[in-house]
Amino acid sequence: MLKGPIPLKVIKTQRLLIRPVRSTDASLMHEAMKESFEDLKRWMPWAQSLASLRDTEMYLMHGEKLWNSPAHDGVEQPLQIMDPTNRIYIGATGIKPANLAIPSFEIGYWVNQPYGGKGLITEAMNVLTRYLFHVLKAKRVEINCEEDNAKSAQVAIRLNYDLEGKLRNHRFDASGKKVTDSMIYSCIDMQKLPPMPYHWE
Numbered sequence: 001m002l003k004g005p006i007p008l009k010v011i012k013t014q015r016l017l018i019r020p021v022r023s024t025d026a027s028l029m030h031e032a033m034k035e036s037f038e039d040l041k042r043w044m045p046w047a048q049s050l051a052s053l054r055d056t057e058m059y060l061m062h063g064e065k066l067w068n069s070p071a072h073d074g075v076e077q078p079l080q081i082m083d084p085t086n087r088i089y090i091g092a093t094g095i096k097p098a099n100l101a102i103p104s105f106e107i108g109y110w111v112n113q114p115y116g117g118k119g120l121i122t123e124a125m126n127v128l129t130r131y132l133f134h135v136l137k138a139k140r141v142e143i144n145c146e147e148d149n150a151k152s153a154q155v156a157i158r159l160n161y162d163l164e165g166k167l168r169n170h171r172f173d174a175s176g177k178k179v180t181d182s183m184i185y186s187c188i189d190m191q192k193l194p195p196m197p198y199h200w201e
Helices: 023-035 037-043 055-066 122-135 150-158
Strands: 017-020 079-084 089-097 103-109 140-146 162-172 180-186
Touching: 017 055, 017 162, 023 037, 023 055, 023 089, 055 079, 055 140, 079 122, 089 180, 122 140, 122 150, 140 150, 150 180
Parallel strands: 103 140
Antiparallel strands: 017 079, 079 089, 089 103, 140 180, 162 180
């Protein structure tokens, strides 16, 4: 069982760099949230109003503290998805331990809209899943999305995650006004993931 902080500096693919958040990401992240606001508002409860630059800075500073602290069940460790130069903001993800005793994890994601539709999030989730199995010895990785969020579900489907089922009346939609269903996808066998080159530090 993992006792201390999650050991991650950077994950690299041919098109992406995935790393823990930094407070210096604030301007890039804030601009990406502005560009993607309408889509984020539809699916993300935290995006019902646009965060200020200062709010973004505070979130990132808290994220830095999390990466220097022991991992805990239910507490997401936030990650940035960048281009290989580390200058273009592609999107965000995170590692959320579900049960460190197993260990099992949940991952989520959002994309900066100018970079959507290029397979970048699928690539990022492929390599992040591999990292969880290789380094953290995961026995299960889960993707959980609202039933109507077809784009999010397609990421799991393209990665050959298994659809375990639909949890009816399981969540509120992003606005908090409508009860809706959750689709639960999981991976317990890394060999089912599409092959790809990668490395991490």
